[in-house]
Amino acid sequence: MKNNVQFAINDQIQAEFESAYLYLAMAGYVESLNLSGFGHWLRLQWQEETMHATKLLDFLLKRGGKVELKAIAAPPASFGTPLQVFEAVLQHEQHITQRIHKLYSLAVSEKDFALQTLMHWYIDEQVEEEDNASQIIEKLKLIGGSGPSLYLLDVELKNRQPEAEAAK
Numbered sequence: 001m002k003n004n005v006q007f008a009i010n011d012q013i014q015a016e017f018e019s020a021y022l023y024l025a026m027a028g029y030v031e032s033l034n035l036s037g038f039g040h041w042l043r044l045q046w047q048e049e050t051m052h053a054t055k056l057l058d059f060l061l062k063r064g065g066k067v068e069l070k071a072i073a074a075p076p077a078s079f080g081t082p083l084q085v086f087e088a089v090l091q092h093e094q095h096i097t098q099r100i101h102k103l104y105s106l107a108v109s110e111k112d113f114a115l116q117t118l119m120h121w122y123i124d125e126q127v128e129e130e131d132n133a134s135q136i137i138e139k140l141k142l143i144g145g146s147g148p149s150l151y152l153l154d155v156e157l158k159n160r161q162p163e164a165e166a167a168k
């Protein structure tokens with residue numbers, strides 16, 4: 001594996017762990033507002049991001065690359081209204097999508113075919129991530145983001161199941 005490819009993968013591992021840390025911070029925040037369904041959704045997101053990071057780590061190891069974990073920045077402790085929380089989720093996922101596309105471009109320019117195949121999974125996953133966040137934003141806008149409707153949305157989000165597909 002080329003050094004610049006290895007560096008970029010390690011960089012993306014950091015970005016995925018940073019995502020995980022951000023969503024765990026958000027889970028803690030919304031749970032402090034008694035929104036346990038939102039908290040459940042964000043905790044599942046935290047777990048998914050950890051899986052995204054370890055999937056890259058496993059790939060590095062299989063290819064004989066070197067794992068070099070980097071420091072993770074501290075996330076904020078407060079995120080505003082539930083709508084603002086999910087707008088921040090979407091914004092963050094859009095940022096991650098750009099990073100994934102950049103990593104794919106590198107895999108193409110370096111003719112790293114195995115990384116290209118792996119990146120197809122991440123590219124598809126980002127479509128889902130952005131769609132999931134957008135759907136919750138639309139629902140929050142629809143209900144005005146507070147009152148009994150917010151409680152009902154909280155109950156709905158509590159039903160989110162872990163993604164079986166993600167573990168593969």
Ligand code: MG
Pocket residue numbers: 016019048049052096
């Ligand atoms: Mg991710």
